[in-house]
Amino acid sequence: QSALTQTASVSGSPGQSITISCTGTSSDVGGNNYVSWYQQHPGKAPKLMIYDVTNRPSGVSNRFSGSKSGNTASLTISGLQAEDEADYYCSSYTSSSTQVFGGGTKLTVL
Amino acid sequence: QVQLQESGPGLVKPSQTLSLTCTDSGGSMGSGSYYWSWIRQPAGKGLEWIGHIYTSGYASGSTKYNPSLKSRVTISVDTSKNQFSLNLSSVTAADTAVYYCARFPKGTYYGMDVWGQGTTVTVSS
Numbered sequence: 001q002s003a004l005t006q007t008a009s010v011s012g013s014p015g016q017s018i019t020i021s022c023t024g025t026s027s028d029v030g031g032n033n034y035v036s037w038y039q040q041h042p043g044k045a046p047k048l049m050i051y052d053v054t055n056r057p058s059g060v061s062n063r064f065s066g067s068k069s070g071n072t073a074s075l076t077i078s079g080l081q082a083e084d085e086a087d088y089y090c091s092s093y094t095s096s097s098t099q100v101f102g103g104g105t106k107l108t109v110l
Numbered sequence: 111q112v113q114l115q116e117s118g119p120g121l122v123k124p125s126q127t128l129s130l131t132c133t134d135s136g137g138s139m140g141s142g143s144y145y146w147s148w149i150r151q152p153a154g155k156g157l158e159w160i161g162h163i164y165t166s167g168y169a170s171g172s173t174k175y176n177p178s179l180k181s182r183v184t185i186s187v188d189t190s191k192n193q194f195s196l197n198l199s200s201v202t203a204a205d206t207a208v209y210y211c212a213r214f215p216k217g218t219y220y221g222m223d224v225w226g227q228g229t230t231v232t233v234s235s
Contacts, residue, residue, distance in 0.1 A: 001177055003156070034220035038157075045210060045228055046157065051221025089157050093220045098174050099147065104156040 004029065004090055004102035011108040017078040020105045022090030023071055028100055030071035034093035037066060037075045040104075041086045049088075050075060077107070085109040112136030114211050114226035122205075122233050128198040132211030132226055133191070140189035142166025145214050147222060148185060148196045150207040158207075161185050163194055164216060201233045 005023040012018040022029065022037075029035055035053045038046035048057055050066035053073060063078045073092075077084055090102040118130035130148075138144060147162040161175035163185045175183045179198070187194040198205060208230050212222040 036221035038222070040157075045225040046212075046222075047225075048221045048223050051219045051223075055219065055221075057221070057223060091157075091159070091222070096174075098176065099159040099162065101149075101157040101159055 001028075001094060001096070001098060001100050004092060004100055006088075006090060006102035006105045008103070009106045009108065011110055012077075012080045013110045014080050014082065016080050017076060018080060018107065020075045020077075020088050020090075020107070022073045022075070022092075022102045024073075024092055024100070025071055027096070028092040028094040029068065029073050029090075031095050032093065033068070035066070035068060035073040036091045037064075037073075038089045038091065039084075039086045040089065046089060080109050082109050112138065112224050114213065114224055116209060116211050116226045116229040118209075118229060118231070120230055120232060122201055122231060123235050124202055124233055125200055128196070128201050128205060128231055128233070130196045130209055130211075130229065130231070131193050132195070133193050134213075135192070137192050138213075139187065139192045139194065140165065143216055145216055146185075146187065146194045147212045147214065149210045149212060149222075150205075151210070151228075152204075152207040160196065160198075160209075162214075163187050165189060203233050205231070206233045207231060 037050040113135040148160040184197040208228040212225040
């Protein structure tokens with residue numbers, strides 16, 4: 001299985017919105033609604049931000065939202081804040097009952 | 111609060127077997143409610159899913175592995191100790207990474223909601 005494709009880096013100014021994309025295939029992202037997104041600060045474990053494409057766990061800011069179209073899922077962060085600067089990873093459950101991550105996107109808040 | 115904690119040697123020699131254990135302090139490993147995963151991350155690189163295991167009182171130890179690692183990976187579980195383990199054989203320097211354990215719920219949603227803090231494993235002679 002191949003890793004999901006994410007843009008390597010994205011940047012935005014405080015208050016702006018950014019979108020991170022995650023492209024897979026019909027065997028993973030496009031084949032179900034089992035896509036999740038993780039935020040990882042340096043030296044820390046990943047934190048679940050979005051599950052099942054669009055849902056936020058309790059405690060995650062509503063500035064984070066997820067969507068999907070075809071084989072591409074997206075994470076949008078609105079009202080960027082300095083603490084949003086981190087690496088973001090998508091993950092999908094596949095038709096083979098395995099899991100696959102994206103390569104990660106480094107978000108810089110200017 | 112549920113916590114996962116990885117443990118094991120921080121240094122493994124090339125060609126040997128890397129063995130790690132993840133302990134679930136919440137005691138939910140035998141509940142049948144979760145899949146238990148191993149993920150790794152080489153320094154400065156992205157996350158790589160290694161494999162996961164599902165266990166309940168009826169179905170013990172159903173596993174799935176990353177195809178690229180499948181020939182070298184074994185994941186097992188000991189519900190009496192609330193632990194699951196990773197064995198990775200014939201290691202090379204390319205297996206040097208931070209190794210995380212994590213869980214995701216079975217049958218409710220897909221997302222790894224609890225992670226261990228990670229443990230660094232270096233493969234070197």
